[in-house]
Each structure stands twice: as structure tokens, then as C-alpha cells.
Amino acid sequence: MRRSGKTSIRQVLFNNLSPRETLYLETTTHLTKHTFDTVIPLEIWDCPGDTTLETLDAPLSQFATMIFVIDIQDLYQQPIQKLVDFVITAYQENPGMNLEVFVHKADVLTEEYKIENFRHIQQRVLSELTFINYEYEQIPINFQLTSIYDHSLHDAFSRVLHKLIDSLPYLEDLLNVFCSNSQATKAFLFDTVSRLYVATDASPVDPPTHNLCSDYLQTLNAFGPLYRSISASPLRMRPGGPADTALSTGPSAPASPRPPAISAPNSQVASPAAPSPSPLPNQNLSANVGGTMGGTGTLLAGPITASPSPLSPSGLAVSPNPAPASSAPSTPAPSSPLPASLPSSAPSSSASLTRQPRQHPRFYPSASASLAPTAAGAGTTLTYHLIAPQLALLALVPSGVFAARRGLWEYNVVFFREGVQEICEVEAEGRRMR
Secondary structure (H helix, E strand, C coil): CCCCCHHHHHHHHHCCCCHHHHHHCCCCCCCEEEEEECCCEEEEEECCCCCCCCCCCCCHHHCCEEEEEEECCCCCHHHHHHHHHHHHHHHHHCCCCEEEEEEECHHHCCHHHHHHHHHHHHHHHHHHHHHHCHHHHHCCEEEEECCCCCCHHHHHHHHHHHCCCCCHHHHHHHHHHHHHHHCCCEEEEEECCCCCEEEECCCCCCHHHHHHHHHHHHHHHHHHHHHCCCCCCHHHHCCCCHHHCEEECCCCCCCCCCCCCCCCCCCCCCCCCCCCCCCCCCCCCCCCCCCCCCCCCEEEECCCCCCCCCCCCCCCCCCCCCCCCCCCCCCCCCCCCCCCCCCCCCCCCCCEEECCCCCCCCCCCEEEEEECCCCCCCCEEEEEEEEECCEEEEEEEEHHHHHHCHHHHHHHHHHHHHHHHHHHHHHHHHHHHC
């Protein structure tokens, strides 16, 4: 009942806990809420195994998804009956709720017994529902085999996440266009923290391909920070901060030698290009994805609410960060600073020039790895490109195409990145307007 693996799932997915370390996790005795922010903000409820419909502090109608976690070896009546009770209540209170069943700990059985137990649990649940009411046979329930020791858990939870993303068709269209224009064989848009893919192209998901991309992302997450440049300044490594909001004009050592500026009677100074739009606005929104761990375990996912009711037990108040009020009026800064050799029309009392804080990183990391390369240039290249602060594009492309059309590949990535960032901005704006 209690040791179905609910907390292990949450820790492995969202806290980067090693599967071997889950052996030392204690049994969940109280409800735990976890906030997960990717394309959409979610709130996941991890509830104890003895949670019932009466002890749950929120109605099922406020959740968007329920995930019931059951041990694959639990073939007894009590876990099955508890799952049936939750399914019937959820169907009556919220017919649109996504119902998911994770038949967990599939790694403990051989392949033959694993499939046999999985089918037995599925048939027992459907038989119980049909026995109670023939109408309940039509309730859509998704059963999936999962384990924390392989990639089945990430794949299963990714599919659950897809049902909660309203903008999923647009992300898939972008990936389809990218694969068509770049001759990529497969592309995923991954969340870099949890390694869940939030979207993929129209081609079927091949488990070995998904596993390869997930492992490559995990490797980059583990070793990427070790190769950071020690000479990189905070202005280059961070999207913005206090040090990036003011530019002093006092005497300082030049960053790099520049040729002397040549002044002309009617010369003009071109101002630097304006920064591109923000990849992702600062999202101060929370969605509810709750979970009840019933039977052997239940996990609930709730709707995205930008401004929940004050009486909602799991609602999180949402308010954008107000801009701090200035203590003294300031004069507008010129659009571009003038070189020292050119006469400035600004008054000499002006001691500093200010500029707006940067809204996005100045660069987007990328990486590539050749898989089974040959002397003839055949093989496959796996590429990684950061798209947004927590989203990355991983794609497979023939090595010959990648080597011959590297410039076109990077060109397509730039426009794909702009499209994804715009979709994320629209998602955030839509939640603010609700």
C-alpha cells in the first residue's frame, strides 16, 4: 500500500535524485506539494498511500490529471478497489480529468511476468468498473509500465505533460517544419531540469532514440558547468543583474584595444543593435497539479489557474512583480554613447550613462556528438541547442548533412528558437489575462 514508489518518482524526476538513493527515502506520511515550471507552471501533489476521498483537502474537480501509482506486484483486492473508487469519483466530479495509471516497479520482474501482471491489473480494473456500471467501461484510462531504473518513467510522464500543454500543436508544428527544412530525422524539445520532452515532431517516438537524447542531455547537465570559461564575466554568463543596469563613464581600463575614432564634419555614429525580445518572461504564475496517493499510490495533476479563488485549498496567489519606484527623477539616457573623440552635446554634469537590464542571455550554448562515424562521412550526429532558459532542442541529423549544411542548420535553429520563445510569451500572457 505505502511503498508503491510515488515519492521516488517525484524525487527522480524533479530533484535529480539517483535511483539507487531512493532506497533510503522514508514513507510519505503527509501531503507534499511540488512546483514544476516549464512551458506551463504545474503543482504536483504527492499524497500518502492511505489518502481517501474524504481526507483529500480539495475536490477532484479542481485537478486536471490524476496519476495512480500501483506496484506491479500488488494483485490484491484492496489496491484495485481503491483505484476503482478514485476513477469513478473523478469521472463523476470532473469528466474531463485525465486518468493515468502507472504500473510501477516493472524492473523487478522478468519480461514475461512483467507483461502478464500488467495485463492482469488492467483487466481487473476494467472488469470492476464494468461490474459496477456498464457506462464506466467507456472511461478513458491510460495504463503505462514505469520504472525509475530506465527511461520508461520519463517517457510516461512526458506523455502526461503533453495533455496539459494547450500550445502543444504549435510546438509540434515548429518541430515538423524544422525537421523538414534541416533534414533532421528526429527532434525533441526537452525540459533541461527534469529531462521530460514537452514536444516532438510527427514521426513516432523510438524508445532507443529517446533514451539516447535523454542520456546526452543528462551528460551535458552534469559536465557542462565544469567547462565554463573562468574569464567570463557575470554580464556574459547571466541574463541580467544589478551589475548590468548601469554603465559608468569614469576612468577605467579598456576591455580591448580599439582604433582611434576619426571625426568628420557630418559623420554619424551608428547605435548598437537593440537586444532581441525576451526568450521567456519572468513567470510568477503557478498552476495546480495535485496528487492523491490512493491504493498503492495516486498522483493528481490540476488545472492551470493564474488567479485562484481565495477559498481554494491549493490555490497559489499570483501577482506580477511590480517595478520598484524610483526615489529620484532621472534624465533619459542617450540612445548610444559617443566616442571620446567626438564632441558630445550632453551636459558635462552627467557622470554616468544608464541602460536597461538585459532580458535574455547573450549566448545560447550548443553541442554536437557524432554517433558511429565512418571515414566516408556516414553516421548520425546528435545536436543540442539551448532554446529558452529551461528548454533545449535535441535533434538527430545525418553527419554528412550536418557537415555540409552547418550554416543552414544554425539558421533554422535561430528561427525555431524565436518561435518557441514567442509561444512561451503568449502562454504567460494568457495566464495573466485569466
